Amino acid sequence: MPSAISVKEVTKTYPGLTALGGVSLEIEPGEFFGLLGPNGAGKTTLISIIAGLTRANKGSVSVLDHDVVSDFRMSRRLLGVVPQELVFDPFFTVRETLRIQSGYFGLTRNDDWIDEVMSNLDLSGKADSNMRALSGGMKRRVLVAQALVHKPPVIVLDEPTAGVDVELRQTLWKFIARLNRDGHTIVLTTHYLEEAQALCTRIAMLKAGQIVALDRTEELLRRVAGLQMVLAIGQGQLPEALRDRAIDRDAAQRSGKVALRLSDSSEVEGILAACREGGARVDDIELQAPDLEDVFVQVMRGNS
Numbered sequence: 001m002p003s004a005i006s007v008k009e010v011t012k013t014y015p016g017l018t019a020l021g022g023v024s025l026e027i028e029p030g031e032f033f034g035l036l037g038p039n040g041a042g043k044t045t046l047i048s049i050i051a052g053l054t055r056a057n058k059g060s061v062s063v064l065d066h067d068v069v070s071d072f073r074m075s076r077r078l079l080g081v082v083p084q085e086l087v088f089d090p091f092f093t094v095r096e097t098l099r100i101q102s103g104y105f106g107l108t109r110n111d112d113w114i115d116e117v118m119s120n121l122d123l124s125g126k127a128d129s130n131m132r133a134l135s136g137g138m139k140r141r142v143l144v145a146q147a148l149v150h151k152p153p154v155i156v157l158d159e160p161t162a163g164v165d166v167e168l169r170q171t172l173w174k175f176i177a178r179l180n181r182d183g184h185t186i187v188l189t190t191h192y193l194e195e196a197q198a199l200c201t202r203i204a205m206l207k208a209g210q211i212v213a214l215d216r217t218e219e220l221l222r223r224v225a226g227l228q229m230v231l232a233i234g235q236g237q238l239p240e241a242l243r244d245r246a247i248d249r250d251a252a253q254r255s256g257k258v259a260l261r262l263s264d265s266s267e268v269e270g271i272l273a274a275c276r277e278g279g280a281r282v283d284d285i286e287l288q289a290p291d292l293e294d295v296f297v298q299v300m301r302g303n304s
Contacts, residue, residue, distance in 0.1 A: 002065035004029045004154050004185035005050060010059035012045055012209075019045040021209040022059070029064075029153070032177075032186045034200035034217070036193070038300060041206040043189045044084060047158050051081045063154055077105060080147035081156045086139050090132040094123055094142055097131060098149050105150040117145045120175040122168075137164040144172060148179070155179065156187045161195070173199065197221075197292035205299050213299045220295050227262040228294065229271065232284035239278030242271060247298065259288075 005027040012020040020042045027033045037043050048054035050061050052068045052075065061068045066075040089097060095114065102110040118124045121141045126134060131142065144160060157176070161169045169192075177199065180186050190196055196203060196217075203220060205213040213220060228247070231238070238246065238258055245260040260271065265287065275282050 034196040034203040037206035042209040080152035234283035236280035
């Protein structure tokens with residue numbers, strides 16, 4: 001079976017800037033895949049290339065074995081994209097907007113699915129409202145509905161919950177999770193790392209146009225972050241012998257607390273002994289399981 005999305009050695013440059021520097025990855029059918037990175041890492045550029053909105057300088061991209069350049073009609077049909085920007089036509093109602101979007105893909109009798117999508121995104125009450133009259137959150141729901149209206153097997157969500165309320169986030173993820181269970185491939189970019197941790201089975205992290213981490217979510221949590229031990233140091237400083245374990249070496253000086261990486265909980269006793277021998281008084285300790293934010297910070301700082 002072909003990859004849902006295949007990216008091979010993709011490079012995109014602008015004058016004075018390399019947005020993507022030879023990115024390669026394979027996203028399998030049915031995956032819930034996370035594409036994470038700081039602002040300017042190249043996430044939206046990569047999505048634009050996948051969607052055919054931007055052309056790579058080098059490399060190739062295909063959607064279910066259909067090249068996005070040479071077989072662009074089929075690749076577009078197989079893909080639904082929710083962009084970051086709120087882009088809408090102010091002259092139509094919500095239902096008209098979705099019918100027009102259906103028409104782009106040759107779907108003339110699509111009202112049953114349009115009704116289902118609107119119902120799942122709580123848009124039914126706004127079906128006959130003009131797009132100009134909608135709030136920002138409602139407009140974003142319509143963008144999601146537009147991406148889903150032709151039932152694409154591959155769905156790309158570029159910051160779909162940016163600036164929206166908790167209710168929409170919950171409603172959207174419930175619907176998207178259902179589509180994923182039904183076999184749709186989901187690719188998500190988000191700055192809400194708790195969403196990515198809860199939803200994505202595999203994650204790639206981009207930094208300055210390069211993939212710097214790519215693995216299953218649980219493996220990233222285990223391999224990169226490990227168990228953490230947070231020490232509240234009331235007197236003295238973290239011993240030099242322990243500073244290589246520190247996730248943020250300056251934290252103890254700023255706040256008196258420092259998080260250390262542990263391979264196993266059996267290391268706690270040795271760390272406390274080292275603190276005593278080094279003259280550091282530990283007022284409190286806390287063991288924490290890592291989360292994706294910890295992993296992200298470590299990877300972006302090059303500490304993994």
